[in-house]
Amino acid sequence: MNLDQYEPIVGVPVIGQLRRLGERLKGLKVVHVNSTAEGGGVAEILAWMVPLMNDLGLDTTWRVIEGTNEFFSVTKALHNGLQGHPVVLKKRDWEIYQDVNRENFKTLRDELEEADVVVIHDPQPAPLLELCTRRRGRWIWRCHIDASHPFRAVWKGLRPFVERYDASIFSMCQFAQVLPHPQVLIAPSIDPLSEKNIDLDDRELDAVREQFDLKPDVPVLVQISRFDRFKDPVGVIQAYRMVRKMTPVQLVLAGGGAADDPEGNEVLDAVLEAAEGDPDIHVELLPSGVHRTVNALQRIADIIVQKSTREGFGLTVTEGLWKGKPVIGGDAGGIRLQVVDYHTGFLVVTPEGAANRIRYLLHHREQCRRMGAAGRELVREYYLLTRHLREYLTLVYALVGRTTEHTVMV
Amino acid sequence: MNPFEIMDCSLLIRMSGLPPAYNLRELRDRIAACSPDVLYHHFCETPLSPTFEYPDHRNDFAVWASRRLSDKVLAERLGAVDPYACASMEALREVVLDVIDERLSEVTMIPWARPGHEFYFMEATTLVFDSGERVHALRDLPAAIGCMSNGSIYFHFVEAQRRPPVGVDDFSHWIGGFGEAGAPYVEALRRIDFYFYTLRELREELVRVLEPLRGG
Numbered sequence: 001m002n003l004d005q006y007e008p009i010v011g012v013p014v015i016g017q018l019r020r021l022g023e024r025l026k027g028l029k030v031v032h033v034n035s036t037a038e039g040g041g042v043a044e045i046l047a048w049m050v051p052l053m054n055d056l057g058l059d060t061t062w063r064v065i066e067g068t069n070e071f072f073s074v075t076k077a078l079h080n081g082l083q084g085h086p087v088v089l090k091k092r093d094w095e096i097y098q099d100v101n102r103e104n105f106k107t108l109r110d111e112l113e114e115a116d117v118v119v120i121h122d123p124q125p126a127p128l129l130e131l132c133t134r135r136r137g138r139w140i141w142r143c144h145i146d147a148s149h150p151f152r153a154v155w156k157g158l159r160p161f162v163e164r165y166d167a168s169i170f171s172m173c174q175f176a177q178v179l180p181h182p183q184v185l186i187a188p189s190i191d192p193l194s195e196k197n198i199d200l201d202d203r204e205l206d207a208v209r210e211q212f213d214l215k216p217d218v219p220v221l222v223q224i225s226r227f228d229r230f231k232d233p234v235g236v237i238q239a240y241r242m243v244r245k246m247t248p249v250q251l252v253l254a255g256g257g258a259a260d261d262p263e264g265n266e267v268l269d270a271v272l273e274a275a276e277g278d279p280d281i282h283v284e285l286l287p288s289g290v291h292r293t294v295n296a297l298q299r300i301a302d303i304i305v306q307k308s309t310r311e312g313f314g315l316t317v318t319e320g321l322w323k324g325k326p327v328i329g330g331d332a333g334g335i336r337l338q339v340v341d342y343h344t345g346f347l348v349v350t351p352e353g354a355a356n357r358i359r360y361l362l363h364h365r366e367q368c369r370r371m372g373a374a375g376r377e378l379v380r381e382y383y384l385l386t387r388h389l390r391e392y393l394t395l396v397y398a399l400v401g402r403t404t405e406h407t408v409m410v
Numbered sequence: 411m412n413p414f415e416i417m418d419c420s421l422l423i424r425m426s427g428l429p430p431a432y433n434l435r436e437l438r439d440r441i442a443a444c445s446p447d448v449l450y451h452h453f454c455e456t457p458l459s460p461t462f463e464y465p466d467h468r469n470d471f472a473v474w475a476s477r478r479l480s481d482k483v484l485a486e487r488l489g490a491v492d493p494y495a496c497a498s499m500e501a502l503r504e505v506v507l508d509v510i511d512e513r514l515s516e517v518t519m520i521p522w523a524r525p526g527h528e529f530y531f532m533e534a535t536t537l538v539f540d541s542g543e544r545v546h547a548l549r550d551l552p553a554a555i556g557c558m559s560n561g562s563i564y565f566h567f568v569e570a571q572r573r574p575p576v577g578v579d580d581f582s583h584w585i586g587g588f589g590e591a592g593a594p595y596v597e598a599l600r601r602i603d604f605y606f607y608t609l610r611e612l613r614e615e616l617v618r619v620l621e622p623l624r625g626g
Contacts, residue, residue, distance in 0.1 A: 012557055013557055013558055013559035013560070013562070014559060014560075016541070016557075016559065017418050017420070017541075017559040017561055017562075020418060020539060020541055020542070021420065021537075021539070024539065148526070173425060173530035173532060174526065174528075174530065176425050176530075182424050182425075183424055183425040184422060184423065184424045185423045185424060185425070185532065381608075381610070382459075390420050391420070391422060393420070394420040394421070394422045394535075394537050395422055397537055398422055398535055398537065406447045406450070406533070406534070406535060406536060407535075407536045407538060408535060408536070408537050408538065409538050409539070
């Protein structure tokens, strides 16, 4: 995997700019730490970011902390708490949280102590900073979660673990919390050459259509997401039923589980119950790694839906826009950045709103095409990995150089 | 004549530390107190951010007034404020406060944003670095601009307007050094209404305007 492969997509100037930034950071040791090697947006981002940082000359590694089921139940509760869900974390839970990090630190110690820059992704590995007393580098806490209205008790418990970082990164300004260090805003991105986003031929699309038993002559709505209550899959089924009364349509609700999300099965059961065995509602729990299938489903879709009530950034929206599809998104989190109302899709807050917009788009195909084209260009400009990488490199440079001035000549 | 040194830049956006504004009164008070870098970011650095894709207005305050306060009058007035016509950020601050104060005197109720739609005040660090590339002859400038990154276009044409000589972009400054041969192009560049272009559109426009130089 190297950057030159992206040149035909983003253009020569973009790649040249990254190479020049990379030259100034050559040899710098960067360690990324998160809690899952696959499933979820964070692992997907690291899967391309690490090799590309290496291609640019930085010495970059990715480490995944290991945990028990108990630990992941605690961190899932932490995750939900940061998203505003009232959860109770007892003293014992915080101890489990720290104990597992302590165990992981034993194996990570040397690497973390030697690193010039350590990027800790999300709350799971956050206690590593205070354990690494001999750290010499700069430490960044990267919060991928919509923490705009955290449940106070959870934030109060987590804050001591993150406030001593040198900087934190949030995906949007609304997610940032008051912390005693610079809070940088970096939106995530997608990899246009990954299995999930690369162009597919018609034969492959037909095979997936057949695999999912989708009728070729009936419009398809697709929501790709984990089975998570904040993605509101039941609300999407309600919207589908309202549309279905007026016009034929099929719905695909598909997504994988993630290793650190024990709640997925409960939500999946609720969705199956709501689907009531309707043959035109296709609920699919996808195994991890079926990226080409997800890609094909998004390309088969007439309209992409992402009706989240809370959302981190919403990479499935980015993926849908990149495939030239209009997106009907929940008016939440990073969906607001990507779904420019009336330009790249529609923002909605209720199943009724989603149903109205779906019906409108199904009857205005030229509008669908225009929105899809606008969405693809929006992603090309702002939400591909090249922009994401540039901002990380800029942050690394600013942190290592310890500068916060407005203009820095390097 | 010295060659044209192509610079590049990358923006790192961060929270300013100011509390968000939930209504027009709070917006006014924060603008009165914020650092010049905050004003600069929300008025001049917008071409480097996705919010620039909203086609109606070119500064974040006008976009917020329109989309979140639903105050079209204020949005249009704020949208008409040209930061490049102000001699300094302090002068710009005065103009903006005047617009907001006028609106506050007209409305009977202070416009509020719904929860989740507050205005967040941000600022940025701009990392400027030498690309190592040089343009030696006027005829090579259009092709060089065509290959420039958005960062280079922003730095040499937009950001340059605020550096001495104020109000002059880097391309015009360099072309001006060629005397009579460059004069028509300096004039053509001056006429570009860059405030309403995305950086991609601006690059295309610059290449179009300077295209005849290739034959020279």
